[in-house]
Amino acid sequence: MKAIQTEQLSLGYKDELVIEELDLTIPKGEITAFIGSNGCGKSTLLKSLARLLKPKDGSVELAGKDIDKTSTKEIARQLAIMPQSPQAPEGLTVLQLVKQGRYPYQSWYKQWSEEDEDAVQYALDVTGIKEFEDRTVDSLSGGQRQRAWIAMTLAQDTDIILLDEPTTFLDLTHQIDILDLLSELNEQEGRTIVMVLHDLNLACRYADHIVAIQGKSVFEQGDPDEIITPQLIHSVFGLQCQVTCDPICGSPMCIPYSRQRQVKGANRYAAQQVQAN
Amino acid sequence: MLKSNALKGLGLIIGLVIVLILMWASVLYGYTDITSQMIIDSFTNFDESNEHYIIQDNRIPRSLIAAAVGASLAIAGAIMQGLTNNPLASPTIFGVNAGASFFVVFGVTFLGITSLQSFAWLAFAGAAVASVTVYLLGSLGSDGLTPIKITLAGAAIAALFSSMTQGMLAMNETALEQVLFWLTGSVQGRSLEILMSVLPYLIVGWFVALLLGKHLNVLVMGEELAKGLGQKTYLIKLAGALAVVLLSGGAVAIAGPIGFIGIVIPHIARWFAGISYSWVIPYSAIIGAMLLLLADIAARYVIYPQEAPVGVMIALVGVPFFIYIARRGINE
Numbered sequence: 307m308k309a310i311q312t313e314q315l316s317l318g319y320k321d322e323l324v325i326e327e328l329d330l331t332i333p334k335g336e337i338t339a340f341i342g343s344n345g346c347g348k349s350t351l352l353k354s355l356a357r358l359l360k361p362k363d364g365s366v367e368l369a370g371k372d373i374d375k376t377s378t379k380e381i382a383r384q385l386a387i388m389p390q391s392p393q394a395p396e397g398l399t400v401l402q403l404v405k406q407g408r409y410p411y412q413s414w415y416k417q418w419s420e421e422d423e424d425a426v427q428y429a430l431d432v433t434g435i436k437e438f439e440d441r442t443v444d445s446l447s448g449g450q451r452q453r454a455w456i457a458m459t460l461a462q463d464t465d466i467i468l469l470d471e472p473t474t475f476l477d478l479t480h481q482i483d484i485l486d487l488l489s490e491l492n493e494q495e496g497r498t499i500v501m502v503l504h505d506l507n508l509a510c511r512y513a514d515h516i517v518a519i520q521g522k523s524v525f526e527q528g529d530p531d532e533i534i535t536p537q538l539i540h541s542v543f544g545l546q547c548q549v550t551c552d553p554i555c556g557s558p559m560c561i562p563y564s565r566q567r568q569v570k571g572a573n574r575y576a577a578q579q580v581q582a583n
Numbered sequence: 584m585l586k587s588n589a590l591k592g593l594g595l596i597i598g599l600v601i602v603l604i605l606m607w608a609s610v611l612y613g614y615t616d617i618t619s620q621m622i623i624d625s626f627t628n629f630d631e632s633n634e635h636y637i638i639q640d641n642r643i644p645r646s647l648i649a650a651a652v653g654a655s656l657a658i659a660g661a662i663m664q665g666l667t668n669n670p671l672a673s674p675t676i677f678g679v680n681a682g683a684s685f686f687v688v689f690g691v692t693f694l695g696i697t698s699l700q701s702f703a704w705l706a707f708a709g710a711a712v713a714s715v716t717v718y719l720l721g722s723l724g725s726d727g728l729t730p731i732k733i734t735l736a737g738a739a740i741a742a743l744f745s746s747m748t749q750g751m752l753a754m755n756e757t758a759l760e761q762v763l764f765w766l767t768g769s770v771q772g773r774s775l776e777i778l779m780s781v782l783p784y785l786i787v788g789w790f791v792a793l794l795l796g797k798h799l800n801v802l803v804m805g806e807e808l809a810k811g812l813g814q815k816t817y818l819i820k821l822a823g824a825l826a827v828v829l830l831s832g833g834a835v836a837i838a839g840p841i842g843f844i845g846i847v848i849p850h851i852a853r854w855f856a857g858i859s860y861s862w863v864i865p866y867s868a869i870i871g872a873m874l875l876l877l878a879d880i881a882a883r884y885v886i887y888p889q890e891a892p893v894g895v896m897i898a899l900v901g902v903p904f905f906i907y908i909a910r911r912g913i914n915e
Contacts, residue, residue, distance in 0.1 A: 358807050382813025389807045395668075397858045409801050410813035414794065462812070 307334035309466050309498040310355050310385075314364035317347065317354050323362065324350045326522040332515075334465075337492050337499045339513035341506060343543050346519045348502045349390065349470050355500065356387035356468050368466075382410035386459040390470040390502075394443035400454045401439040404429050407461025429460035433487065449480030456487065467491070469501040473508070481505070485512045510534055510557040518542045534558035584857050591862050594855055598869035602650060605876040609646035610638060613883045614890075617642065644775040649879045649893075650872040651778060652770060652834045653844060655785050657871025658792045659830040660845025661852065661864050665799035666823045667721075669730040670908055673845030674710075674831035677737030680842070681744035682713025683835035684766060688748045692758040699780045703836040707784070709744075710832035714824055716740055768841035768894025770879050781833040788829035789868065791822055796861035799823070803860075841894045843901025844871050850908060874900075 310332040317325040324347035332338050332355070340348040353359040355366055357373045366373045373381055386407075394403055407429065408422040430436040433453040438446060443454055452472060459467055472488070473481040489512055491497050503509040509516060510530040517527040520542045526533045539547050545562050552559040585591045611617050615637050625635040656674060663672035663679075674680045686709030690696035696705065717740050721733030748766070752759040764772070798819045801809045809816050834841070848871045849863060855870075856862035878896040885891050 353807070356811055358810050377813075378810070378815060379813035382811065387807075387811040389805065389811070392808055393805060395803045395858060397853075402859070406801055406804065406812065409797075412797075 308332065309334040309368075310500070311367045312355070312364065313367065315354065315361055315366060316363040317350050317359060318362050323522060325354075325519075327364065328523055330517065330524055330527075332498065332500055334498050335492070335496045336514040337489065337512055338501075338515040338517060339509040340500070340502045340517050340519060341509050341542070342519035342525075347522065348519050351519065352387070352468055352470055352500065352502050356385060357381055358387065379410045382462065382464075384464050385466040385468065386462040386464040387468040388455055388459050388470065388472060391474060392455055394451075394454075396442075396444060398443050399440055400435055400443060400446070400457075401426070401430075403443055403454055404439075404457045404461050407458040407463075410462065425461050425463050429457040432460065432491070433457040448476050449483060452476060452480070452484055453487070456484070460491070465496075466498045466500070469499070471502050471504060474504065481508065488512070506534075506539070507552065507557075507559050510559065511552060511555045530558050534560070585855055591856055595865055595869060598866070598873070602869055602872045602876070605873060605880070606646045606650055609649060609876050609880055610642040612880055613642065614888055640774070641772075644773060644778060645770055645879065646876070647775070648773050648778050648837055649770045649875045651782070651785060652838045652841065653871040653873070653875025654868040655788065655830040655834045655871075656841060656844040657848035657852075657867040657874075658789065658864055659827045659834070660847075661849035661860065661867040662792055662795065662799070662823050662827050662830075663845070664849050665795075665803055665860050665863075666820060666827075667728070667730065667733050668803050669733060670850070670911075671730075671734050671846065672737075673843075674827070674834075675840065675842040675845060676734065676741065677717050678713045678740035678742075678744060679710045679717075679827065679831045680835050680840035681741040681748070682711075682716075683707070683709035683832050684840045685709055685744040685748045686712070687836065688751055688758065688762055688766070691762055692751050692755045699777050699836075702777075703781045703784065703833065706836035707828055707832035710828045710835065713740055713744065714828060718824075764892065765839040767892040768839040768897070769892045770838050770875065771882075771890060771893070773837060777837050781836050784829045785833045788826045788833065791826040792830070792864050792868075795819065795823055795826065796859070796864050799860040839894065841875070841897055843897050843905060844874060846908070847901050847904045848874060850904075 308331045312328055312330045315325060315328045315330070316323055340352060342348045350359060354361055357366070357378065368376065368381060368384060404426050408425060411422060430439055433456055435450060435453050435457055438450060438454070443451060446454060456472070469488070472484055476484065485508060488499050488501070492499050513530060515528065516530045516533060518525045518533070518538060525542050526538055534549055536547055536549055539545055539549070539560055547560045547562040549558050549560055585594050607619070610622055611619065615634060617634060617638060621634050622638055624630070625638040629635050629639070660673040663674065663677060664670060683706040686705040687702060690701065690705040696702065717733060717736045718728070720736035720740070722728045724732070752762070798814065801812055801814050802816060802819055806816055831845070849867050851870050852863045852866035856866040875893065875897070878900070879893045882891045882893045882896045885896070
């Protein structure tokens with residue numbers, strides 16, 4: 307099953323193409339992660355899937371319908387996007403923020419309904435920020451703030467959620483916390499999640515489907531267990547590394563070589579063994 | 584800040600009552616002594632006395648104009664602050680009032696225009712030209728519209744239009760006499776006719792503004808986020824710009840460029856109503872009307888028996904407040 311599909315999609319700014327003639331399918335009900343080096347166009351691609359960027363050529367289809375021909379409100383009821391490090395206006399409370407997620411369900415004649423209220427309460431509960439609902443967004447810690455933004459996208463009540471680097475600027479504890487939350491939403495409610503992730507190892511751990519972007523197109527895509535190899539990492543990131551097994555989750559784990567750092571300490575022997583292999 | 588919606592609604596009603604009281608006071612107080620009984624008589628039993636003429640031809644138009652202009656400028660400021668996400672945005676700072684004034688003075692000096700209706704259209708055209716120019720100048724460059732760029736563009740355009748206006752007046756003394764009092768900003772000596780010719784546009788502006796509130800709340804979270812929530816952001820911006828042009832252009836056509844209401848009032852409104860534009864806009868309207876009514880009454884007494892232009896009165900209050908906001912904006 308496919309959630310989103312692109313056909314011959316070309317994207318760019320002014321005269322420069324960032325993505326060229328891309329055919330891509332985002333599987334329904336799975337977690338997909340876009341990886342690639344800085345400036346490869348993964349954020350651009352994510353934005354175009356959410357109709358925030360008009361294609362230079364080609365099309366994006368959501369549930370089999372061209373998004374360019376679907377009303378933007380209709381799309382907002384099927385797909386939510388959380389931009390990279392969004393900014394809340396000073397003084398906005400968490401509750402006010404989450405309520406904005408109901409915007410696509412309102413019109414000048416239809417005001418706040420019970421359904422809206424339920425969706426907001428659900429979003430506050432599931433993200434665990436109910437206790438902060440009266441605090442202002444700018445007074446929250448980074449992790450809580452990110453949860454508040456995710457709650458807003460959840461209040462939008464869409465089957466598909468796109469997130470642009472949801473873990474940037476968070477410490478490791480909170481990165482895991484946010485990714486666990488997204489993973490639960492995917493598993494328990496079958497929501498399709500598509501995100502841009504910088505951390506390769508976390509991408510391998512949490513994603514069912516990885517899309518590696520390089521050279522204005524998809525270099526490789528598929529199950530991380532099958533596609534993540536030293537060759538792929540070298541081709542996509544220009545980085546020499548070894549791929550081993552995540553000792554906790556069993557997913558592929560990349561360990562980069564470096565030019566400078568010398569092997570030292572008690573583990574030297576073991577490390578040299580690995581390098582020799 | 585008033586917490587619940589019921590309290591905010593109540594606050595609006597109380598504000599409205601205060602506006603009505605101030606409008607009554609504006610008819611009562613001044614150089615000629617008027618009593619409440621005389622005001623009632625002037626409607627029910629007009630006796631062609633001096634007082635009744637002053638009430639009907641001077642004080643009542645003045646009171647209505649002060650309320651309408653104060654509310655309009657304050658709403659225009661609130662919408663501009665929402666559209667540009669910039670606490671310093673207002674019709675004066677962004678050159679909209681200067682543009683409207685320039686067009687009106689141009690019409691008076693070179694085209695010999697005297698009709699009120701054309702006055703209004705000149706002011707709308709000037710407000711529109713200034714808004715579009717400032718918006719485009721502020722959006723130049725790869726990083727798009729930023730608060731600092733649009734403020735600089737506004738300051739530049741405001742200075743350009745004001746100096747061109749002054750240049751025209753320096754060359755033409757008769758025009759200077761005609762428009763000088765208008766140019767300092769005043770609600771005195773305007774006929775009810777001027778208000779009536781502009782009122783339909785102001786009403787459209789007020790109506791659009793009230794509908795815009797909840798959409799501005801989404802837009803201030805960022806263009807991408809608003810689009811992601813299914814907002815047609817260009818439509819909201821266009822409607823907002825239309826309201827700003829109608830309200831500030833209309834206000835300038837009636838009263839001349841009165842500064843500081845547009846920037847100061849929305850901030851005061853936020854103290855009462857919080858940050859939601861659904862409340863900030865109606866509160867701005869009420870408080871804007873109050874401030875201009877109060878300033879206009881005060882203007883009759885500061886250099887009694889002469890009258891000070893109300894624009895000067897507003898500036899005396901507005902300047903310290905503006906510095907306060909500007910400093911806070913920079914510190915953040």
